[in-house]
Amino acid sequence: xxxxxxxxxxxxxxxxxxxxxxxxxxxxxxxxxxxxxxxxxxxxxxxxxxxxxxxxxxxxxxxxxxxxxxxxxxxxxxxxxxxxxxxxxxxxxxxxxxxxxxxxxxxxxxxxxxxxxxxxxx
Ligand SMILES: [Cu+2]
Numbered sequence: 001x002x003x004x005x006x007x008x009x010x011x012x013x014x015x016x017x018x019x020x021x022x023x024x025x026x027x028x029x030x031x032x033x034x035x036x037x038x039x040x041x042x043x044x045x046x047x048x049x050x051x052x053x054x055x056x057x058x059x060x061x062x063x064x065x066x067x068x069x070x071x072x073x074x075x076x077x078x079x080x081x082x083x084x085x086x087x088x089x090x091x092x093x094x095x096x097x098x099x100x101x102x103x104x105x106x107x108x109x110x111x112x113x114x115x116x117x118x119x120x121x122x
Contacts, residue, residue, distance in 0.1 A: 036060045036092065039113065041069045041085075041105075046113035053095060054120045060092040061085075069111065074102040081106070 037057055040047045042064040053059065061071045063085040071091055073079035079101060082091035095101070095117040105111035 038062065039071075040064050041071070041111075044069075044105075044108055044111055046071070046103075046105075046111060049113045050116070051114070052116040052118060055095060055098055055117055056120065057117070058092050058094040059115060060090050062090045063087055068107060069105045070107055071103055071113070072106040074104055 037051065037053050037059050039051065039059055039061045041061055044065070044067070046061070051059065061082065063069050064087070066087055068084040068086050070082045070084055071093075072081045080091075080093040080103075084107065085091060095115065098117050098119045101115045101117065103113050103115070
């Protein structure tokens, strides 16, 4: 899993330098798309539970509560699965395709969230 995160970071870095070369400077749009968006896990809830981001955005979940939780895509096969995260643990996933991604906590399946990923406007 760590290798996968490193590979995603490397790809992101490559993508950013390519676009910076292509148009001479990084636009505010590409800065925004590359920014990480936080989701807190606390009180057996994802906050915000519904999130809309641009393609290329990294979402970082942080477990702020005492109980272990996961962030697990509800797609089959799962698009991402953090595995159990103890308090203080973070998990990041970069959304590369537009779509509506529903997820839950696999330990507490009533904890639900949605990430809507919209295409980046050109
Ligand atoms: Cu949970």
